Amino acid sequence: MTLQQTFYKPLMAAMLAFALLLSGLSFGSTSVHATAGTPVQLTIGDVSVNTGRTVDVPVSIKQLERGIGSYNVQLNYDPKALEIISVTPKYGNADTDTCSESEEGCFLSNIDADNGWIRVIWVDTTGGDRLISEAKQLFVIQIKAKSGSELTKQALTIDAEDPANLTFTDGDMHSLPVSVTEGKITVYPNPPADTGKVKVIVDGKDQGESATLSSVIVNGRNVTTISVDNDKVAEQLNKNQIKRLTLPVDGNRDIVVGELNGQLVKLMENADAALVIQTNQASYTLSASQMNIDQVAGQLGTGAALQDIKIHVTIAAAESPEQVEQAAEASGASLVAAPVNFEVTASYRGKSITIDRFSNYVNRTIAIPDGVDPSRITTGIVLNSDGTVHHVPTQITQVNGHYYAQINSLTNSTYAVVWHSKTFxxxxxxxxxxxxxxxxxxxxxxxxxxxxxxxxxxxxxxxxxxxxxxxxxxxxxxxxxxxxxxxxxxxxxxxxxxxxxxxxxxxxxxxxxxxxxxxxxxxxxxxxxxxxxxxxxxxxxxxxxxxxxxxxxxxxxxxxxxxxxxxxxxxxxxxxxxxxxxxxxxxxxxxxxxxxxxxxxxxxxxxxxxx
Structure with missing residues (x-):
């Protein structure tokens, strides 16, 4: 018997006994009867992380044929490559003093850093009144990649054949069939040094080192974040009537994120100012008033202070450019520039919302590759949620000898530039x-x-x-x-x-x-x-x-x-x-x-x- 089994079998029995006791049921037979049916799909998310950094790994379930009354899961990992920072319930109360009264049942977890395993137990302490009856994320594991872990593929694994390591039961304590999809953790080496203070541009003038730039590799893509020094820029706003705050980023980057807080957005809104994210491939100009920060704060919950709300404005090379290309071809068009995704999100204490509907046109540009005949550029298109594409009003402009498609849209999504010649x-x-x-x-x-x-x-x-x-x-x-x-x-x-x-x-x-x-x-x-x-x-x-x-x-x-x-x-x-x-x-x-x-x-x- 392993160390974890020695420790956790009594613990699991205690938890189940606790659940039955609270529900007013007697033990009777302690045997668990297996039942047939569609397996519960337990999925450990695939993630990527840089050496020395942390990443959240989601664990979720779907395909529930019957409600879940309890589960017991042991996940194994290589402790030489990975460090488990925390296990956080997304469903379940981890406070053992109060969880019996919780609508979400009792959640318990433990980490053995020496032997490389995590044990998670959840129980509906009412004995069947608060079953998990729909697909949901169960918990999140925060993992840190240790030095050298990028040399091999990492994984979180489950011994699904051993009931001591994997058990799901229904409200009557009958065992449920479970299908497991194990998660892969791809560890990348840290990118070349590309951090430190950078300049922002206010109304065309450099403002010194008023932002911090950092880069990481996520899923093989370079993600660069420019974090604005909110206090410095706010000071400029209070002194001058600023109209445009520009965050420029040079180099070929897959994803660029501009980060600022809600308080700065509010100051910019009062000044009728706009934020501009500028990369070699694209740019995004967004009036602060379009973010409607007061409404966003309300959506994030009572008590969300503006200075604690993080706003992320993202320009990213489309993750699936072939989808856009195929949709364009289905409409008789051909791409002349790589598709780009534009996104705005707001987050506060783990809750995040997307800002993707605007009352006025928002301007964005996509650089036209050198060598492309500007006369063979027809319009910009947007990728719809159903996989089709539609026209968006587009101008072709020339700046310093380079051509750009200036796309004007009322939403955020993935955009591209196409050639589509038609006559009647x-x-x-x-x-x-x-x-x-x-x-x-x-x-x-x-x-x-x-x-x-x-x-x-x-x-x-x-x-x-x-x-x-x-x-x-x-x-x-x-x-x-x-x-x-x-x-x-x-x-x-x-x-x-x-x-x-x-x-x-x-x-x-x-x-x-x-x-x-x-x-x-x-x-x-x-x-x-x-x-x-x-x-x-x-x-x-x-x-x-x-x-x-x-x-x-x-x-x-x-x-x-x-x-x-x-x-x-x-x-x-x-x-x-x-x-x-x-x-x-x-x-x-x-x-x-x-x-x-x-x-x-x-x-x-x-x-x-x-x-």
Whole structure:
């Protein structure tokens, strides 16, 4: 009998006896009867770590056919290579004085650093009232890689054949079948020295050593973190009206993370300042107000002090570029630059949330590789959660002889730049040919067939909504919008587009709760929707005093409904609405060609795409 078995068999029996005693049950037979069924899947996470550093290894379960009343797990490791720092329950109370009253049951762990094993025991002390009945993370093991451990692959293993090392029971103390996936720990040598104080740039001027840079290797990728000296930058903010804080990082790096605290973000928000993360491959410009730090603090829990909230803004080479490439090819496009992921997270005391929805456009750039013909760059695309890609408004810019794709988006995700040339045979001699083919190449508008666009056909309200969303690059709801129109079925092809448009305030429907998705949309209705979109892009709207003069240029202005006056005036001021031979024709159905032209004018006027 091993040392751990000698120590833990009585301990486990004591824990189980304790559970039964508290539940008011008598022992009876102490034998545990095995049951058949779908095995519980016990998974030890795969992780990577640098020598001398620590990493958290998650242990989780799924595929629960019956509730779990207790478990006993021994994990073995090489003590010469790894050091166990702690075992922290993600489910279960580790306080033996109070755990019997806990909704999560009693959790007990022990570490034998000499012999290289960890024992974890959990018991539902009610005897069946508080079973684990759903997939969840059970606990986390914090591990430190010792010097020399990078020479061999490390692992946490379980002797699944020995019940003393692995036992899961149901509420009746019957043994449950268990399938184990053992975790691999890849240890990397420390990266070359790349640490120390670095400069930040405030409004174009170096601010000395106001940040700390550090690099580690995670899963074979270089992760560089720039931690801002919050107090130093806050001092600058209090002294001067700072508008832009730039964190530049040179060199080829897979992942770059800018780190600052919530208090500094709040000061930047009050100053209407923006944060810029700048690498050789990409850049990310985010207004502090877009992070909405007060709302974030509320989501992280009562008592979350701003100075204790960590904000991480990340630019990373896409982990699965082939997924983006395949999605682009499925849409008839080809990548011209490697995809990049942009992410913002906030964390406080182990809780983390993602900030990925914005009320205004956020600017990011992707560097175009040298040698790529800039005329063969069509647009930026975003990878959606369902594996598809959509257009996002994109400008091609040139700085110091290098080309960049400036992508403007309302969300965070993975972005790429593509070439996607498209023309339609039936617009060869049409007055709107250039704009139609341009927006088709940008994947904003679609044909009625492979080579036909039907430019003079009218557009339904549902179709116009979908085109407008594609033009703006909107591919998800802004918030938890719960809107339903009585004539928009959940199975309709336009359902998601309508809900997304409502969440961004682009459509409102009719007073009777209908949307009339299949009705032709009039020119003035289309102008109102485009005007709501232009307001999102921060285009200047016509003032009340300008409205009458701006709409008077149209000879049929008396036919414009009063509710459309402001939108028509703003559209005219912005150069989006120009009319036809001096007339607006407000009640006439808008055509597919006219829709494309006005969409293009709006995107150009807003500076979201090239003319």
């Amino acid at each position: 045979a039936d617009v060869t001699n049409h007055w709107a040919k250039a704009d139609i083919n341009d927006l088709a190449s940008r994947m904003v508008i679609q044909g009625v067939s492979a080579d036909q666009f039907a430019p003079d056909r009218s557009v339904t309200r549902a179709e116009f909504t979908a085109i407008l969303l594609r033009a703006l690059g909107i591919h998800a709801v802004k918030d938890d919008a719960k809107v339903s129109f009585k004539d928009v079925r959940a199975t309709a092809w336009y359902h998601d587009a309508v809900i997304q448009a409502v969440s961004y305030g682009l459509i409102t429907g009719y007073a009777d709760g209908s949307f009339h998705p299949n009705a032709s949309i009039s020119r003035e209705e289309a102008i109102v929707m485009i005007n709501r979109a232009s307001a999102m892009t921060s285009l200047v709207q016509a003032s009340a005093s300008e409205t009458a003069g701006l709409i008077s240029q149209f000879s049929d202005n008396t036919s414009i409904d009063s509710w459309a006056h402001a939108a028509v005036a703003s559209g005219a001021k912005q150069g989006i609405v120009k009319g036809t031979k001096g007339k607006l024709l407000p009640q006439q159905p808008i055509t597919r060609a006219e829709s494309a032209v006005m969409m293009k004018r709006m995107l150009v006027a807003a500076g979201l795409i090239n003319p």
